[in-house]
Amino acid sequence: xxxxxxxxxxxxxxxxxxxxxxxxxxxxxxxxxxxxxxxxxxxxxxxxxxxxxxxxxxxxxxxxxxxxxxxxxxxxxxxxxxxxxxxxxxxxxxxxxxxxxxxxxxxxxxxxxxxxxxxxxxxxxxxxxxxxxxxxxxxxxxxxxxxxxxxxxxxxxxxxxxxxxxxxxxxxxxxxxxxxxxxxxxxxxxxxxxxxxxxxxxxxxxxxxxxxxxxxxxxxxxxxxxxxxxxxxxxxxxxxxxxxxxxx
Amino acid sequence: xxxxxxxxxxxxxxxxxxxxxxxxxxxxxxxxxxxxxxxxxxxxxxxxxxxxxxxxxxxxxxxxxxxxxxxxxxxxxxxxxxxxxxxxxxxxxxxxxxxxxxxxxxxxxxxxxxxxxxxxxxxxxxxxxxxxxxxxxxxxxxxxxxxxxxxxxxxxxxxxxxxxxxxxxxxxxxxxxxxxxxxxxxxxxxxxxxxxxxxxxxxxxxxxxxxxxxxxxxxxxxxxxxxxxxxxxxxxxxxxxxxxxxxxxxxxxxxxxxxxxxxxxxxxxxxxxxxxxxxxxxxxxxxxxxxxxxxxxxxxxxxxxxxxxxxxxxxxxxxxxxxxxxxxxxxxxxxxxxxxxxxxxxxxxxxxxxxxxxxxxxxxxx
Numbered sequence: 001x002x003x004x005x006x007x008x009x010x011x012x013x014x015x016x017x018x019x020x021x022x023x024x025x026x027x028x029x030x031x032x033x034x035x036x037x038x039x040x041x042x043x044x045x046x047x048x049x050x051x052x053x054x055x056x057x058x059x060x061x062x063x064x065x066x067x068x069x070x071x072x073x074x075x076x077x078x079x080x081x082x083x084x085x086x087x088x089x090x091x092x093x094x095x096x097x098x099x100x101x102x103x104x105x106x107x108x109x110x111x112x113x114x115x116x117x118x119x120x121x122x123x124x125x126x127x128x129x130x131x132x133x134x135x136x137x138x139x140x141x142x143x144x145x146x147x148x149x150x151x152x153x154x155x156x157x158x159x160x161x162x163x164x165x166x167x168x169x170x171x172x173x174x175x176x177x178x179x180x181x182x183x184x185x186x187x188x189x190x191x192x193x194x195x196x197x198x199x200x201x202x203x204x205x206x207x208x209x210x211x212x213x214x215x216x217x218x219x220x221x222x223x224x225x226x227x228x229x230x231x232x233x234x235x236x237x238x239x240x241x242x243x244x245x246x247x248x
Numbered sequence: 249x250x251x252x253x254x255x256x257x258x259x260x261x262x263x264x265x266x267x268x269x270x271x272x273x274x275x276x277x278x279x280x281x282x283x284x285x286x287x288x289x290x291x292x293x294x295x296x297x298x299x300x301x302x303x304x305x306x307x308x309x310x311x312x313x314x315x316x317x318x319x320x321x322x323x324x325x326x327x328x329x330x331x332x333x334x335x336x337x338x339x340x341x342x343x344x345x346x347x348x349x350x351x352x353x354x355x356x357x358x359x360x361x362x363x364x365x366x367x368x369x370x371x372x373x374x375x376x377x378x379x380x381x382x383x384x385x386x387x388x389x390x391x392x393x394x395x396x397x398x399x400x401x402x403x404x405x406x407x408x409x410x411x412x413x414x415x416x417x418x419x420x421x422x423x424x425x426x427x428x429x430x431x432x433x434x435x436x437x438x439x440x441x442x443x444x445x446x447x448x449x450x451x452x453x454x455x456x457x458x459x460x461x462x463x464x465x466x467x468x469x470x471x472x473x474x475x476x477x478x479x480x481x482x483x484x485x486x487x488x489x490x491x492x493x494x495x496x497x498x499x500x501x502x503x504x505x506x507x508x509x510x511x512x513x514x515x516x517x518x519x520x521x522x523x524x525x526x527x528x529x530x531x532x533x534x535x536x537x538x539x540x541x542x543x544x545x546x547x548x549x550x551x552x553x554x555x556x557x558x559x560x561x562x563x564x565x566x567x568x569x570x571x572x573x574x575x576x577x578x579x580x581x582x583x584x585x586x587x588x589x590x591x592x593x594x595x596x597x598x599x600x601x602x603x604x605x606x607x608x609x610x611x612x613x614x
Binding site for chain 2: 078099103104113120126130135
C-alpha cells in the first residue's frame with residue numbers, strides 16, 4: 001500500500017495537504033521462482049517483495065543471473081511464480097489459469113524487449129496494429145496516430161523491421177507495447193542492443209511516457225545511466241531485492 | 249489485420265511457400281489426372297462400343313465390363329443360333345485380346361462381313377477393308393500415335409500385320425484384325441469374347457433380349473445403351489481400389505510436405521510465437537493464424553494443381569494421342585477439398601506445438 005500527499009482546496013478557499021492511500025498497481029509478495037534442471041531445483045527468485053504505484057517508473061538493476069528477467073516475466077505473466085503473490089491491478093497472477101494470464105497480458109501489460117522482437121513479415125504499422133487486433137478493439141486510427149507521432153515513427157510506418165535501424169525498431173516496439181494503453185509497461189533491457197545516442201532517445205521516450213502520460217513502467221537494465229531517467233531504482237542480487245532507494 | 253498477417257507471413261519465405269504450393273499442386277494434379285485418366289478411358293471405351301451401332305451385347309455370365317479382360321470363353325457357333333431368333337437381324341462375334349508389348353492396346357478380332365452388317369461399316373480415311381488373313385485396320389488416332397500409314401507392317405503378338413486401311417475413330421477398338429487369325433494366334437480357335445447383336449428394329453431390343461436369354465440363360469445379355477452407365481470405376485474390379493490407393497498416395501505426399509513445411513515454419517517463427525503470446529494472443533488465435541496460412545497455401549496449390557492437370561493432360565495427349573483424360577469440375581472440387589483437408593491435417597500438429605511453446609523460451613530463441 002502506498003501513501004501520497006496531495007494538496008486540496010477546501011470550502012473556505014484555503015489549501016491544505018491531505019494524506020491519500022494509493023493501492024499499488026503492482027504488488028509482488030514473497031515471490032519464489034524455481035527452475036528445474038533435471039532433478040535439481042534452481043531458484044531464480046527467492047522471496048521477492050516489490051510494490052509499484054500507479055504512474056511510477058521503477059528501474060531494476062543487478063548483475064547477470066540475479067533474477068531480473070525472471071522477475072519481469074513473472075510480473076508479466078509469461079512465467080508463473082512457484083510461491084508467493086503477484087498482484088497486477090488487483091489480479092493475482094499466481095492463482096490464474098494460463099488463459100486468464102493471457103487475457104490479462106492482452107489488456108493490462110505491455111512488453112518491450114532487448115531484441116525488439118518485431119514480427120519480421122509485417123511493416124512497422126502492421127507490428128503496431130497487430131497488438132490492437134489482439135487486444136480485440138480493432139484498429140483505432142486516432143490512438144495509432146497519437147502514439148506513432150509521439151514516437152516519431154510517422155515516416156517509417158511502411159518499412160519492415162529489416163529496413164529500420166535498431167533505434168527505430170525499438171520505438172516501434174514501444175509503440176506496440178503502449179498502443180492499447182496498458183496499465184503497466186515492462187521493459188527488459190530496452191537499450192541493451194542500442195548505441196548511446198539511440199539509447200538516450202529510447203530512455204527519453206520512456207521518461208516522457210511516464211511523466212506526460214502517467215505510464216507505469218518497470219524496466220530492467222544494466223545501464224547505470226538509464227536509471228537516471230526513472231523515479232526509483234531497485235537492486236537485485238541472487239534472486240532477492242537488496243534495497244529500494246530513490247534515484248536522486 | 250489477421251488476413252494481412254497471414255498473407256505477409258505466407259510470402260515472407262517465398263521459396264518455402266512455393267514448395268508447399270507445388271506439393272499441394274502435385275497432390276491435386278495426381279488426383280485429377282488419375283481419376284480423369286481412368287474415367288476418360290472408360291467413357292471413351294464406352295462411347296466406342298456405343299458407336300458400333302449394335303443394340304445388344306452378349307457376354308459370358310462372369311464377364312467384366314472391360315471386355316479385353318474377359319478372355320474368349322464362348323463358341324463362335326453361338327452366333328448362328330442367335331441369328332435365327334425372330335427379333336435379331338445381324339450378329340457379329342468379336343475376340344478381344346489385350347496386348348501390353350509395345351504399348352497398351354486392345355486388339356479386336358472381327359469378322360469383317362458380319363461386323364459391317366452390325367455397324368454399317370467403317371468410315372475409311374485411307375485404304376480398304378480387310379481381305380487377307382494378315383490384314384489390319386487401325387483408326388486415325390492409333391495411326392497418329394504409332395505413326396503408321398497404309399502399307400506399313402505392324403508387328404503385334406509376334407506376328408507381322410499389314411496395315412490396309414485407316415478408319416475414322418469411334419467404332420469399337422483402335423486395331424482390327426481378322427478374327428480367325430487372332431483366334432489362331434492366341435489359342436482360342438472358334439471362340440469369341442462378345443457377340444454384338446443388331447435387332448430388327450431398335451424398339452425390338454427388349455424382345456430380342458428375352459429371346460437371347462431364353463436361348464443362353466447363363467450368359468449376360470444387356471442393351472448397349474446401358475453399357476455407358478456401367479462404365480465407371482465402381483463396376484471395374486479393383487479399379488476403384490487402385491484409384492483410392494492413388495488418391496491416398498497423393499494425399500500422403502501433400503500431407504507430409506505440408507507437415508514438414510508448417511513444422512519448419514513453426515520452428516522458424518518460434519520467436520514470433522513468443523511475441524504473439526507476450527501481446528496476449530490466445531492459443532486459438534495462434535492456431536487460427538497458422539491454419540489460415542495453410543489454407544491459403546492449399547488454395548494456391550489447388551489452383552496451381554488444376555492448371556498443372558491441364559498441362560499434364562496436354563502433354564500426355566501429345567505423347568499418347570489415344571489416351572483420354574476427362575477433367576471434370578466435380579473432381580476438381582473433390583481434389584480441392586481433399587487437398588485442403590490433407591493440408592489442415594498436416595498443419596494441425598505443428599499448430600498444436602506452436603500453442604504449447606513456452607513464451608520465455610520462444611522469446612529467447614535464435
